[in-house]
Amino acid sequence: xxxxxxxxxxxxxxxxxxxxxxxxxxxxxxxxxxxxxxxxxxxxxxxxxxxxxxxxxxxxxxxxxxxxxxxxxxxxxxxxxxxxxxxxxxxxxxxxxxxxxxxxxxxxxxxxxxxxxxxxxxxxxxxxxxxxxxxxxxxxxxxxxxxxxxxxxxxxxxxxxxxxxxxxxxxxxxxxxxxxxxxxxxxxxxxxxxxxxxxxxxxxxxxxxxxxxxxxxxxxxxxxxxxxxxxx
Amino acid sequence: xxxxxxxxxxxxxxxxxxxxxxxxxxxxxxxxxxxxxxxxxxxxxxxxxxxxxxxxxxxxxxxxxxxxxxxxxxxxxxxxxxxxxxxxxxxxxxxxxxxxxxxxxxxxxxxxxxxxxxxxxxxxxxxxxxxxxxxxxxxxxxxxxxxxxxxxxxxxxxxxxxxxxxxxxxxxxxxxxxxxxxxxxxxxxxxxxxxxxxxxxxxxxxxxxxxxxxxxxxxxxxxxxxxxxxxx
DNA sequence: CCATTGTTTATTGCCTACAATAGCAATCGA
DNA sequence: TCGATTGCTATTGTAGGCAATAAACAATGG
Numbered sequence: 001x002x003x004x005x006x007x008x009x010x011x012x013x014x015x016x017x018x019x020x021x022x023x024x025x026x027x028x029x030x031x032x033x034x035x036x037x038x039x040x041x042x043x044x045x046x047x048x049x050x051x052x053x054x055x056x057x058x059x060x061x062x063x064x065x066x067x068x069x070x071x072x073x074x075x076x077x078x079x080x081x082x083x084x085x086x087x088x089x090x091x092x093x094x095x096x097x098x099x100x101x102x103x104x105x106x107x108x109x110x111x112x113x114x115x116x117x118x119x120x121x122x123x124x125x126x127x128x129x130x131x132x133x134x135x136x137x138x139x140x141x142x143x144x145x146x147x148x149x150x151x152x153x154x155x156x157x158x159x160x161x162x163x164x165x166x167x168x169x170x171x172x173x174x175x176x177x178x179x180x181x182x183x184x185x186x187x188x189x190x191x192x193x194x195x196x197x198x199x200x201x202x203x204x205x206x207x208x209x210x211x212x213x214x215x216x217x218x219x220x221x222x223x224x225x226x227x228x229x230x231x232x
Numbered sequence: 233x234x235x236x237x238x239x240x241x242x243x244x245x246x247x248x249x250x251x252x253x254x255x256x257x258x259x260x261x262x263x264x265x266x267x268x269x270x271x272x273x274x275x276x277x278x279x280x281x282x283x284x285x286x287x288x289x290x291x292x293x294x295x296x297x298x299x300x301x302x303x304x305x306x307x308x309x310x311x312x313x314x315x316x317x318x319x320x321x322x323x324x325x326x327x328x329x330x331x332x333x334x335x336x337x338x339x340x341x342x343x344x345x346x347x348x349x350x351x352x353x354x355x356x357x358x359x360x361x362x363x364x365x366x367x368x369x370x371x372x373x374x375x376x377x378x379x380x381x382x383x384x385x386x387x388x389x390x391x392x393x394x395x396x397x398x399x400x401x402x403x404x405x406x407x408x409x410x411x412x413x414x415x416x417x418x419x420x421x422x423x424x425x426x427x428x429x430x431x432x433x434x435x436x437x438x439x440x441x442x443x444x445x446x447x448x449x450x451x452x453x454x455x456x457x458x459x460x461x462x463x464x
Numbered sequence: 465c466c467a468t469t470g471t472t473t474a475t476t477g478c479c480t481a482c483a484a485t486a487g488c489a490a491t492c493g494a
Numbered sequence: 495t496c497g498a499t500t501g502c503t504a505t506t507g508t509a510g511g512c513a514a515t516a517a518a519c520a521a522t523g524g
Contacts, residue, residue: 020309020507022297046476056509057476058290062297065254069301077252078476078515093391100336104328159325163395205441252477278506288479289506310485310506 025053026063033072033083033173040085040173044073071170084173088226091174095219098167099212101160102148106195106211108155110204117154121196124150128189147192151211174222191217257285258295265304265315265405272317272405276305303402316405320458323406327451330399331444333392334380338427338443340387342436349386353428356382360421379424383443406454423449 029049032038050060064081067073075081086094109117124147131140152164191214198210261281264270282292296313299305307313318326341349356379363372384396423446430442 020307022507045474047474058293058508058510061290061477062294065294065297066301069298075252079517080476090391093389096336096340096389097333097391097395100332100339101329103335104332107332108328157325157328159322159329163329209437254477279504290478293507311487312506 021055021059022062022066025055025059026066028053029063029067030072030169033067034169036172038083040083040175042083044081044083046080070166072173084170086170086174088175088223091171092219092223094167094170095215095222098164098171099215099219101164101167102152102215103208103212105152105155105157105160105164106198106207106209107204108157108160109151109199110202110207112154112156113199113202118196118200120150121147121199125189125192125196128192132189144188151195188218253287253291254294254298257287257291258298260285261295261299262304262401265299266401268404270315272315272407274315276313276315278312302398304405316402318402318406320407320455323403324451324455326399326402326406327447327454330396330403331447331451333396333399334384334447335440335444337384337387337389337392337396338430339436339440340389340392341383341431342434342439344386344388345431345434350428350432352382353379353431357421357424357428360424364421376420383427420450 029038029044038044044064046057046060050057053060064073064075068075068081072084073081074084124143128140128143128147131143152161155161191210195207195210195214198207201207261270261276270276276296278289278292282289285292296305296307300307300313304316305313306316356375360372360375360379363375384393387393423442427439427442427446430439433439
C-alpha cells in the first residue's frame with residue numbers, strides 16, 4: 001500500500017496557517033490515488049487512514065467528500081468510500097468532453113499566438129521528435145504532458161485549465177488502460193505539428209478542429225486496446 | 233433568509249436508507265444557493281445552519297466541503313464558508329467552456345438525430361416562437377431551459393450532461409447578472425432554428441459550430457450588460 | 465446437504481465537547 | 495485625540511465516543 005509515515009506535523013504551522021488539515025489530507029489522498037498506491041475499487045478505511053495521517057476521522061471524512069465531488073472516489077452509505085473505477089464507456093465519454101475543451105484551447109490560442117509562443121512550441125516539437133526517434137518511451141510521457149500543459153495554461157482561462165486537468169486525472173482511473181500511447185509516438189507528434197501549424201495560421205476554427213481531433217485520435221487508440229471488453 | 237423548518241425527519245427512513253444526512257443537506261444547501269436565498273458573498277454559519285437542519289455540525293461541514301469542490305462555495309480557514317461570487321471575468325471564462333461543451337453536444341447529436349428527435353425539437357421551437365411573440369418572459373425561461381436540457385441529455389453522454397449543468401449552475405452566481413436574455417427572445421430562437429437545421433443536415437462540424445456560436449452569442453449579450461464594470 | 469436465521473465484529477454515521485483562532489471593543493499610554 | 499495593546503466573544507477546527515449498520519460466520523431446521 002503506501003509506506004511512509006507522513007504524520008502531519010502539527011508544528012509545521014506555516015502549512016496549516018493557510019490550508020486546513022482537510023486540505024492537506026485531500027491533496028495527499030489525491031496523490032495516493034493518482035500514483036496508483038490506492039487502486040481503483042480499493043476501500044479507504046477511515047480509521048486506518050486517519051491514524052496513518054495522525055489525525056481524527058473528521059478531517060479525513062471531509063477530505064473524502066471533496067474527492068467524491070471531484071469524481072475520484074465514490075461513497076456507499078454504511079459501506080465506505082472506494083477509489084472510483086472508471087468504466088471504458090465512461091472513459092470514452094470523458095475523451096469526448098476533454099476533446100471539446102482542448103479544442104476550445106486551440107480556438108483561444110489562435111487569437112493569442114505570437115512569435116515567442118511559436119518558438120517555445122517548436123522547441124517542444126523538436127524535443128519530442130528526438131525522444132521519439134530514440135524510442136525512449138519513459139522520457140516522452142513527461143514532455144508530452146508539459147506540452148499539453150503549456151498549451152492549456154497559455155489560454156489564460158483558469159476554468160478551462162481546471163476542467164482539463166480534472167479529466168486527465170479521471171482518465172488515470174480508467175480500467176483496462178494499457179499504455180495507450182505506446183505505439184504511436186511519432187504519429188502523435190505529427191498531430192502535434194498539425195496543431196502548431198493551425199495555430200500559426202491564426203485560423204480559429206482550423207485550430208479548434210486540429211486540437212479536437214488530436215484528442216479524438218487518442219480516444220480511438222484507447223478504444224483499440226479494449227476490443228475484448230464486454231461492459232463497454 | 234430561508235423560512236420553513238425542514239428538520240430532517242429521522243423517521244423517513246426511505247430517504248436516509250440510500251442517501252446520507254450529508255447528501256440531503258448538500259442538496260438542500262445547493263437549492264438555497266441556486267434560488268438565491270443564500271446570496272453570493274453570504275456566510276454559511278455552521279451552528280445556525282446545523283440547528284436549522286436539526287443535525288450536528290459534522291454532516292453540515294461535509295456537505296459544504298462537497299459544495300466547495302463543486303465550486304458553489306469557498307472556504308477560508310478560521311473564517312468560514314461563503315457562497316461564491318463569480319466575477320465577470322470568470323463568468324466569461326465559463327461561457328467559453330460551456331460553449332465548447334455545448335458544441336460537443338451538437339457534434340454528437342448530428343450523428344444521433346432522427347425524425348422523432350426533429351419532431352420534438354420543432355415542437356420546442358414553435359412553442360418558444362409563440363411565447364416570444366406574446367413577450368411573456370417568465371414563460372420563456374423554463375421552456376428554453378427544457379430545450380437545452382433535452383439536447384444535452386439526448387447525447388447520451390452523462391459526463392457531458394453533468395459538466396454542462398455544473399456550469400449553468402455556476403453562472404447563476406455571477407455578479408452583475410442582469411436578466412441576460414431579456415431583449416433577444418426571438419433573436420435567441422432564430423439561433424435555435426439554426427442549431428436544429430444544422431442537426432438535420434447531419435453535418436458534424438456545422439452542428440458543433442452552430443451550438444458553439446449560440447452560447448458565444450449569449451456570452452456577448454452578457455458582456456454587453458457589464459459595460460461599467462472595472463474588475464472584469 | 466442446503467437454506468434460513470441468529471450472532472458477532474469491524475466499520476461507518478453522527479454527535480458532543482474541547483481547543484484554537486479571528487474580529488471587535490474596551491483600555492491604556494502617548 | 496489617536497494608535498496600539500489586550501482581553502472577550504462568536505465561531506471554526508479537531509478529537510474522541512456512542513449508536514447503527516452490514517458483512518461474515520455459526521447455528522438451526524428442513
